[in-house]
Amino acid sequence: MVVSVDELLTGIDDELVVVVPVSSSRSRTPLRPPVAPSEGVAADSVAVCRGVRAVARARLVERLGALKPATMRAIENALTLILGLPTGPERGEAATHSPVRWTGGRDP
Numbered sequence: 001m002v003v004s005v006d007e008l009l010t011g012i013d014d015e016l017v018v019v020v021p022v023s024s025s026r027s028r029t030p031l032r033p034p035v036a037p038s039e040g041v042a043a044d045s046v047a048v049c050r051g052v053r054a055v056a057r058a059r060l061v062e063r064l065g066a067l068k069p070a071t072m073r074a075i076e077n078a079l080t081l082i083l084g085l086p087t088g089p090e091r092g093e094a095a096t097h098s099p100v101r102w103t104g105g106r107d108p
Contacts, residue, residue: 001019001020001021001022001035001040001047001067002017002018002019002060003018003019003020003052003072003075003079015056015057015058016054016055016056016057017054017055017057017060018052018053018054019052019053019054019055020047020048020049020051020052020075020079021047021048021051022035022041022045022046022047022048023045023046023048024041024042024043024044024045025045025046026044026046027046028046030074030077030078030081031049031050031078031081031082032046032047032048032049032078033046033047033049033071033074033075033077033078034046034047034071034074035047035067035071036068036071038065038068039065039066039067039068039071040063040064040065040066040067041064041065047071047074047075047078049075049078049079049082050082052079052082052083
């Protein structure tokens with residue numbers, strides 16, 4: 001799933017987007033938040049936040065769904081921990097994420 005802010009995906013000539021792979025494993029932890037079928041995955045899944053990476057925009061095949069705000073917050077929290085980003089007042093205002101774009105086929 002793409003976690004780049006949509007504003008970054010339009011009007012900027014960048015070939016990369018930030019993605020978090022999704023797995024149908026049911027091993028949920030704070031670093032593997034759940035993703036429901038209503039959000040575009042085929043079965044109950046988890047976001048594998050430790051697998052965050054940049055991939056070529058050309059690998060995106062089609063949009064399959066959108067994450068609920070609570071799911072995106074859980075993913076943001078996991079990424080904050082993994083990447084060692086500041087939290088609290090020093091973090092500033094969080095970006096607004098609109099619908100997530102899913103990659104087709106295998107993990108990127």
